[in-house]
Amino acid sequence: MRLATALLALLLWLPLASHGQQLAPVPALDSPVVDTTGTLDAAQKQALVQQALDLQQRKGSQLQVLVVPTTQPEDIAQYTTRVFEQWQIGRKGVDDGVLLVVAKDDRRVRIEPGYGLEGAIPDAIANRVIQEYLVPRFRSGDYAGGITDATAVLVRLIDGEDLPAPVSGQQVREPGGGGDTWFLALFTGVFAGSLLRGVFSRAPRPLRGLLGGAGAALAAFLFTSTLLASGLAGIVGLIVAMLSGHPGRFAGGGGWGGGSWGGGSWGGGGGFGGGGWGGGGGRSGGG
Structure with missing residues (x-):
């Protein structure tokens, strides 16, 4: 039980330790x-x-x-x-x-x-x-x-x-992107739920499910900073944690795929100020 308590405390502490202050969430990409x-x-x-x-x-x-x-x-x-x-x-x-x-x-x-x-x-x-x-x-x-x-x-x-010209027959991306985020949320829910199912194997099934769901949701938010993805991971984690049987024998997967526009990471740039409004544009890195 000490191990279970320590693990739960770690899951609760990780987001705070990583962000110090909760970051603004990145909304789901569902439209241009x-x-x-x-x-x-x-x-x-x-x-x-x-x-x-x-x-x-x-x-x-x-x-x-x-x-x-x-x-x-x-x-x-x-x-x-x-x-x-x-x-x-x-x-x-x-x-x-x-x-x-x-x-x-x-x-x-x-x-x-x-x-x-x-x-x-x-x-x-x-x-x-x-x-x-x-x-x-x-x-x-x-x-x-x-x-x-x-x-x-x-x-x-x-x-x-x-x-470069668009590829012939290329489909314009419609709402419903963010496939990588949803796959990560699903994977986090399965992994965290399975792990906590073993840790809390002697706990009543409803309690085990709640702990698994909470742990999965916290872990998903840590990785994605997205509330919807966190909610999905929590639901999956709850279901997995409530499953009966020997922990570790559960295997599952699947997910949602979505087209990717590619790209990389950019940052930096100059600043602009005027009349209380500020902004800028720039690039650094990328790939």
Whole structure:
């Protein structure tokens, strides 16, 4: 029982030790435009989605918009890098994605292009788009207008870039991405649930299930920073932990697959300030 108590304490402590302060979650990638603040109405969002899908069909590039309340405790550059890594924006080997992040309550905005678009959207151009198209509209509260103007400029810049043509028959990515995240959540649920089923083998089955689900959910959130993935892992962990039989004989798997736009990780870049709003664009690393 001492081992069980120690393991449970470790699972509860790991997220705190790793983050110190809970990181803002990365939303599930279910659309070219993800707005967790409700700032954009349905018509505004649909127009932006169609613009992004048309660009991908025409050029192969991915334009992604994300509106969140805050990126704290990370600054917007760190958060954008984490989103870029998890969403894998841009075609693999081409790195031709661009991510526009608006942190509404923080009054911060960032444009993050991949290496494949470094000629079309260098740092200086990204900052000009922010200064000339986003900030003036945002100051007056017209978030939809600012995002629409900025993405229109980005589309024109990408259209002028010499990029590999889309593969013949390539399907435009529709909502329902993030396959890697869901697979990781499923694997974490199976692994943690099976492990805790053995540790708490003498505990009543309902208690064993609750502990397995809680441990799996915490572990999944540690790895993905996504509440939906954490919930999935918790459910799987609960089911696995409640199974009867000798621990370790359980084997399972499966998951959801999703197309990936490829890409890598980017960060850095200059800052921009004006009228209380700030932002920037940049690249470092990537692959």
